[in-house]
Structures are given as structure tokens and as C-alpha cells.
Amino acid sequence: MKSLRFKIILAMALMIIILLAGVIGFKNVMxxxxxxAFYMTAITITTVGYREVVLPNDDAKVFIIILILSSVIILGFVVSVATEYFISFSSLSDLQLKRKLKKIKKMENHTIVCxxxxxxxxxxxxxxxxxxxFLVIDKNLDLLEQSGLKSEQFLVGNANEDEVLISAGIEKAANLITALPNDAENLFIVLSARQLNKDLRIISRASEETSYRKLKLAGADNVILPDKIGGQHMASLIxxxxxxxxxxxxxYGDSKSVNLEQVSYEQLFSHGKSCTILELDLRQRTGCTIIGFKSSDGEYIVNPNPNIKLTPNSKIIVIGNASQIKRLQEIYSI
Structure with a gap:
């Protein structure tokens, strides 16, 4: 675009120069x-062939020849720049898409939301x-543009198509959330995503309980039924x-008032040795309380025993007020 802008400026400058040279030349030579002088310049540059105001002498003929040859070259350049300028409008969207895909290609360990x-x-x-x-995939361009998301945070397309998932960087992604209202479409996306990335963590939405088992068999790690959760929540309020x-x-999402935090072994230690919850002494150091533990095998324990050992790939769930969680985050650079 910078090169085209320079060409436009150059073309305008050359047009002004040739006009001024023609007007001043005709005034002095003839x-x-x-x-x-302006009339003679106009009919000479445009080569329309109207009659001369006065018959040119030899000096004027030489000047006219030079002016015609120069104007033909300059006008040709101006036309080519104008053509390139108008063509650039149609290719601008393609250029922006290429830039977006280039940024997406660099993404790693991101989450794809379908x-x-x-x-x-x-x-x-x-x-x-x-x-x-994260990167959002949806077919509704207007919805995405009005969402406030950055250009590189969304991709217009059908998530059912492997090409779209590949363009979203699924091979380097860490997670995929498929939240389409149609269970069949979610099932198809789960199948495709699992084939494209075996290590991907997949979370799928389901509308019907009968779809739960199918989505799990297709490769979803977690299946969420929003209506069921909503109903259970309302009943629990009673x-x-x-x-x-x-x-x-x-x-657990608002950085200003976080009360829950998930901390992995790797965030706590770098030596690779095991350590008990008691030896960690997190309550004394930060004020936070450990309310949950996830072993390296994926087993969850609520209110874990202080003698449970933290090992690589294990995690703890802690609770605390905003200042305590902030202290935890500062100490362990979370």
C-alpha cells in the first residue's frame, strides 16, 4: 500500500508538472x-486534434513534439496507477485475510471456539x-464484526469443514469449545477435531441428553448440557x-476479585521432586486454603489430606479473598 501511495503522489506531481510546463511553454514560445496557452496545452496533452490558436513556428513545433511525447508517457503512467488503485479495493479484503491467517498461523496453545x-x-x-x-469461528460476519473482537480473534467460516479448522490452527491449539445449537453439528466438529489433533482437549455443548454419550464416544473430553445445569441450579436455589x-x-475470572485459583505443580516447583501439602505451607505463606487436589492420574480429591504428595502433572485448587489470591499469584508468578 505504501508503494501504491507513492505512485499516486508521483503521478499527480507529473501531471501538474506537464500542465505547468505546457502552459508556460506555449505562452513564451508562441x-x-x-x-x-492553457487551451493549447489541453488539446496537445489529450491529443484531441482541435485547431491551433495561431500557426506554430519551428521552435513551437519542436516544443509541441516534446510535449506530446512527454504527455503520452506520463498519461500512460497515470492510467496504470489509477487502474492499480481501483483494483486494490477489490484485493484489499484478500490482503487483510492473508494477514489475519498469517497471525493465526503463529498462534500456539490457544482455544478455538466454534x-x-x-x-x-x-x-x-x-x-x-x-x-x-482464543479464536472464534462462526458463519455470521456481521455478528463477529459487531462483537468487539479483534480481527485476529475471529474467523468467518463453517467449523464443520476441515479446511476452516486447519486455518484456525487446530494442529497447534490446546483446546476446542464447540457451542453450536445443533448436536449433530457439534458431533461432526468433535470427530473432525479429534482426527486433526489427538492431544486436543475438546469441550462440547449438547442440547439433548441422548447426545451426551455420542459426543463422548466421538472424542469430547467434556460435554456440557446448559439446560440441565440451569435447571439444577434453579432447584438448588430452593x-x-x-x-x-x-x-x-x-x-474465578475477574482479575480484580479472584477467589478461586488452579495451580499446577510446575507453577509451584522447578526441581521435579515431590512435596506434601503440609510442607508446601500455602496457608501460612499466602493465606489461601487448598480445597481440592487433582493427581497426575486425573483423580480428584476434595479437601485433601495434608500428607498428600504433590508430584509433576498434579494440581491444587485454592480459595481465598482477593488479596490472598493476589499474593499467591505474585509469589508463584501465576
């Missing part, structure tokens, strides 16, 4: 008035709060309202 409906928007919002790299309200007030 002793014409300014209006006649579908930008209600659930997809909530997932993207939460990832944004966590400042995790059975144990205080407990649910307390849980709802816990924050």
Missing part, C-alpha cells in the same frame, strides 16, 4: 495569452477475562439457597 451464540459469547468473554489466546448464593459470589 506569445499566447494565459487562457490560450459458534458465537449465547454460549460461545460467554466462553469467549471468560477467556478474554483470563487473557487466554433446596440450599445460601450455599448457592455463596458459590455464585465466588469469582
Amino acid at each position: 506569445d499566447l495569452s494565459w487562457i490560450d 459458534g458465537f451464540g449465547r454460549n460461545g459469547q460467554q466462553a469467549a468473554q471468560k477467556l478474554m477475562e483470563y487473557q487466554d489466546a 433446596v440450599s439457597p445460601d450455599l448457592l448464593e455463596f458459590w455464585d459470589n465466588l469469582s
Whole structure:
């Protein structure tokens, strides 16, 4: 674009120069008035062949020949620049898409969100709060452009197509969330994604309970039924309202008031040796309390025993107020 901008400026400058040279030349060589000099310049540069104001002498003929040859070359250059300028409008979108795909190609360990409906928007919002790299795929261009997402955060296309998933960098992605309203489409995406990336963590939305097992068999690590969760949540507000309200007030996405944090062994230690929860002494150092433990084998333990050993690939879940969580994050650079 910089090269084209320079060509446009150069073309305009050459046109002004040839006009000024023609007007001044005709005025001096043929002793014409300014209006006649401009008229002669116009009919000479455009080669329309109208009659001369006065018959040219030999000096004027030489000047006219030079002016015609120069103007033909300059006008040819101007036309080519103008053509390139108008063509660039149609290719601008292609250029922007190439730049976007180039940025996406560099992404690693990101999350791909398929579908930008209600659930997809909530997932993207939460990832944004966590400042995790993500990319949204949806067929609705207007919806994506009005969402406030950056250009490199969304891709227009059908997530059912392998080419679109590959363009989204699925081979280097860490997670995939498919939140389409149609279970069949989610199932197809899960199958395709699992084939393209065996190590990908896949989370799928499901509308029907009958789709749960199919999505799991297709390769989804987790299947979420929003309607079921919503109904259970509403019933729980009747059975144990205080407990649910307390849980709802816990924050794990807003960096200003985080109450829950997941911490991996690798974030705590670099030596690779095992350490018990008691030896970690997290309560004394940060004020946070460990409420959950996930072993390297994937087993979850609620309110773990202090003698449980933290080993590589294990994780702990901690709870605390905003200042305690902030201290934890500062100490372990989370």
C-alpha cells in the first residue's frame, strides 16, 4: 500500500508538472495569452486534434513534439496507477485475510471456539477475562464484526469443514469449545477435531441428553448440557439457597476479585521432586486454603489430606479473598 501511495503522489506531481510546463511553454514560445496557452496545452496533452490558436513556428513545433511525447508517457503512467488503485479495493479484503491467517498461523496453545451464540459469547468473554489466546469461528460476519473482537480473534467460516479448522490452527491449539445449537453439528466438529489433533482437549455443548454419550464416544473430553445445569441450579436455589448464593459470589475470572485459583505443580516447583501439602505451607505463606487436589492420574480429591504428595502433572485448587489470591499469584508468578 505504501508503494501504491507513492505512485499516486508521483503521478499527480507529473501531471501538474506537464500542465505547468505546457502552459508556460506555449505562452513564451508562441506569445499566447494565459487562457490560450492553457487551451493549447489541453488539446496537445489529450491529443484531441482541435485547431491551433495561431500557426506554430519551428521552435513551437519542436516544443509541441516534446510535449506530446512527454504527455503520452506520463498519461500512460497515470492510467496504470489509477487502474492499480481501483483494483486494490477489490484485493484489499484478500490482503487483510492473508494477514489475519498469517497471525493465526503463529498462534500456539490457544482455544478455538466454534459458534458465537449465547454460549460461545460467554466462553469467549471468560477467556478474554483470563487473557487466554482464543479464536472464534462462526458463519455470521456481521455478528463477529459487531462483537468487539479483534480481527485476529475471529474467523468467518463453517467449523464443520476441515479446511476452516486447519486455518484456525487446530494442529497447534490446546483446546476446542464447540457451542453450536445443533448436536449433530457439534458431533461432526468433535470427530473432525479429534482426527486433526489427538492431544486436543475438546469441550462440547449438547442440547439433548441422548447426545451426551455420542459426543463422548466421538472424542469430547467434556460435554456440557446448559439446560440441565440451569435447571439444577434453579432447584438448588430452593433446596440450599445460601450455599448457592455463596458459590455464585465466588469469582474465578475477574482479575480484580479472584477467589478461586488452579495451580499446577510446575507453577509451584522447578526441581521435579515431590512435596506434601503440609510442607508446601500455602496457608501460612499466602493465606489461601487448598480445597481440592487433582493427581497426575486425573483423580480428584476434595479437601485433601495434608500428607498428600504433590508430584509433576498434579494440581491444587485454592480459595481465598482477593488479596490472598493476589499474593499467591505474585509469589508463584501465576
